[in-house]
Amino acid sequence: MTIMIKSRSRLVMIFLIPIVTIVSLFMVFSEEIGAQQEEKTFVTNSGVIVTTTGEVLDPLYASATVEFDPMEYLRDFNYGRISQLDDGTTLREFTIIANDDKIMEVSPGIFYNVWTFNGTVPGPTIRATEGDIVRIKFINNGEKEHTMHFHGIHPAEMDGVFEPVGGNGGQFVYEFEAGPAGVHPYHCHVMPLEEHIVRGLYGVFIVDPKEERPPADEMVMVLNGLDTDFDTENNFYAANTIPFYYQRNPIQINADELIRVYVVNMVEFDPINNLHLHGNLYKYYPTGTDLVPSFYTDMITLSQTERGIMEFEYKYTGKYLFHAHKVEFSEKGWVGIFMVNENKDNKESEEYGT
Amino acid sequence: MELSNKSSKIKLIVSGIIPFLFLIILMVYIFGPGSELLDLGVPLPEITMERIDFINSEIQVTVRNTGPIPVEIAMADINDRIQPAAVEPDRYLQRYETALVRIPFEWNESEPYRVGITIGDGVRFEKEVEAAAFALEPTFDLMIFFAIIGTYVGIIPVMIGLLWLPFIKRISKQKYHFFLALTAGLLLFLGIDSVEEALEVSKESLADSFNGVLLIATVLMTSFLGLYFLGEKLVNRAKSSRITKPVAIALMISIGIGLHNFGEGLAIGAAVGLGSIAFSTFLIVGFALHNTTEGIAIASPMSREKRVIGKLAVMGMIAGAPAIFGAWVGGFVYSPFTSVVFLSIGAGAIFQVIITILKWIREEGDKNLSSGAVASGFVVGMIIMYLTSILI
Structure with a gap:
């Protein structure tokens, strides 16, 4: 009988000891456990404020800073090192370095191996005037072969297709006369081509007409996509690479000032992309080759490497969206805001008044 | 007599332990710090969505790291459209650790939904729910x-x-x-x-x-x-x-x-x-x-x-x-x-x-x-x- 009682009490002890230990641990460390319950808030797509004790996953509101600055890229035009040839033609020299080992945080918390011209996606915007000689010293510091293939008019051996430039320091000099006037893409043309483009080896080549376009607040938008899981479907879309960037950081423009946007569609996998502007319409010059606009619209459809120039002025101040009206793309990052501010010098509006 | 009994018992225990010691040494040699023997191949991360609950204006996903390496949860989407979300207690998951991803979303009853979670290397995982219904509360x-x-x-x-x-x-x-x-x-x-x-x-x-x-x-x-x-x-x-x-x-x-x-x-x-x-x-x-x-x-x-x-x-x-x-x-x-x-x-x-x-x-x-x-x-x-x- 006594043995029974002893073994039973031992059994009770076996259960009791861990329970007491766990409870006492909670008592002792309750402050630490409580400290983690700090609440954070975020705003949903439909404007609801949600609180959480954990972390916020939000491509739009997270405070992470991106390596590539789309705001800087937007208005950054590279005119090259300028000199005059004997016959008086302008020579513009550029150095472009290709790389394929860069890991970039493309959206908060998401890291992707981009292939770059001069370290960024898109590569630098190259700008020349029609008739200038463009000389590009191309250095391939990547592991794979790369080239630069420009859209435009140039000799066959400058086409960047049949002269692959070897990796680890291979070099090539592309030289041609800039033309025709308009906006053109340039990109790597090594097989497998889709991969070399999608990974980020592209940029914009602007050829200004000999007679300058009217002054304007000019900007470049490359519409692109990122296939971060390599399933030949884009996980993100954007204007200038970083999803939702211009929604978080609206582009500041002035009312009654001419805005000129050079748009180039570099999205792969999806056959079309498009661009819709809110509260306004724009004059559209396909490929920018003609000085007379073809459309006055708020919606253009763009196939691969299709591009053009948009010109518009805002009458009213405030926030205006611009985005793909293929809404899937805008819900995956291809959406932005123009913040139209009051025009302080009011020059243009005065002109209109007189 | 008792002494020899004791020593034979010790011998028995030691002989049982020795193989374990060698096993530990082997493990330390292969996996221990400074070992490069098995430093080949790329381990692929993997997560599993074990539960998806539909509650008021929110979809909650229980995510478990079922791969060989730690993962970081970076993004959530519904039907392949990116949504702001929260992850509790935090976004870093060790092996077999779970987290709750809360995705605010105005879902409709009895409609199908695909829930996606993207991790730090850009890989997206998806799970489909055939018909959304309110999660059962144990009333x-x-x-x-x-x-x-x-x-x-x-x-x-x-x-x-x-x-x-x-x-x-x-x-x-x-x-x-x-x-x-x-x-x-x-x-x-x-x-x-x-x-x-x-x-x-x-x-x-x-x-x-x-x-x-x-x-x-x-x-x-x-x-x-x-x-x-x-x-x-x-x-x-x-x-x-x-x-x-x-x-x-x-x-x-x-x-x-x-x-x-x-x-x-x-x-x-x-x-x-x-x-x-x-x-x-x-x-x-x-x-x-x-x-x-x-x-x-x-x-x-x-x-x-x-x-x-x-x-x-x-x-x-x-x-x-x-x-x-x-x-x-x-x-x-x-x-x-x-x-x-x-x-x-x-x-x-x-x-x-x-x-x-x-x-x-x-x-x-x-x-x-x-x-x-x-x-x-x-x-x-x-x-x-x-x-x-x-x-x-």
Whole structure:
């Protein structure tokens, strides 16, 4: 009988000891456990404020800073090192370095191996005037072969297709006369081509007409996509690479000032992309080759490497969206805001008044 | 004498430990710091979405890191459209760690949704829900509801099946053997059914890293051998105590069926929880018809006993009531891992019961399992089960 009682009490002890230990641990460390319950808030797509004790996953509101600055890229035009040839033609020299080992945080918390011209996606915007000689010293510091293939008019051996430039320091000099006037893409043309483009080896080549376009607040938008899981479907879309960037950081423009946007569609996998502007319409010059606009619209459809120039002025101040009206793309990052501010010098509006 | 005894004991312990020491040294050599031997290949991250709950204006996903390396949860989407979300307690998941991703979303009832989670290297994982439905809250009403369903599915049909007892009592030994074999056939069908169900759940919702098939095999064998051992003890003790061998066997059968019915309850609870209500009414009708035959399985060995009503009622409860608990578990705290484990335990229990019955038939009737009555009973049992299973 006594043995029974002893073994039973031992059994009770076996259960009791861990329970007491766990409870006492909670008592002792309750402050630490409580400290983690700090609440954070975020705003949903439909404007609801949600609180959480954990972390916020939000491509739009997270405070992470991106390596590539789309705001800087937007208005950054590279005119090259300028000199005059004997016959008086302008020579513009550029150095472009290709790389394929860069890991970039493309959206908060998401890291992707981009292939770059001069370290960024898109590569630098190259700008020349029609008739200038463009000389590009191309250095391939990547592991794979790369080239630069420009859209435009140039000799066959400058086409960047049949002269692959070897990796680890291979070099090539592309030289041609800039033309025709308009906006053109340039990109790597090594097989497998889709991969070399999608990974980020592209940029914009602007050829200004000999007679300058009217002054304007000019900007470049490359519409692109990122296939971060390599399933030949884009996980993100954007204007200038970083999803939702211009929604978080609206582009500041002035009312009654001419805005000129050079748009180039570099999205792969999806056959079309498009661009819709809110509260306004724009004059559209396909490929920018003609000085007379073809459309006055708020919606253009763009196939691969299709591009053009948009010109518009805002009458009213405030926030205006611009985005793909293929809404899937805008819900995956291809959406932005123009913040139209009051025009302080009011020059243009005065002109209109007189 | 005592001294040498002690030293030989120490020798024994040391000889048992030495291989372990070498094993530890090997592990340290291969995996330890500074080792580059196995530094090849790229480990691929993997996550599994174990549960998706739809609550007021929010979709909640329970994510487990089921890959070989830590992962960072970076983004959530619904139907492949990016949504702001929250992850609790934090976005960094060690191996097998779980986190709750809360995605605010105005979802519509009974529509399909694909939930996507993207991790730090840009890889997106997706899980589809066929029809969104409010997550079940463990309210008192719902508990009663599940208890009633469990009663309809488990207890009542088994009790109805037991009513065949007077009929089985009056028949000849040959026919009696036919019914015992029929029981074995019914049970074999149920056992295979449980294994199939477990395989299905593990394939659909369990991460590869749990080794679903081997998990099922291990749990099934453990359950089978454990109950086999206990069953033998019970039957042996029956010889020396008040309960007779047939009663012991019937008890084992009802325990086995009870474990199986727990699995059925899980399936029903989970189906209601996952919003496939129409599917679950079918399940309920089907299981009810199906389970009537389980009553026969318990009644058959008891038919040579006297004064059995009380015992039968208890056994009916043992066999049927677990359906209620199963429905509670399946509806309120469903997890694929526990489902697979319970289904495998049920399957192991059933296979054990089959062995017990066959053994008993062999002892009862002239050490022979190949009589026409036994063979035909077995086949008819499986056919009955197959036909009733079509209803589910």
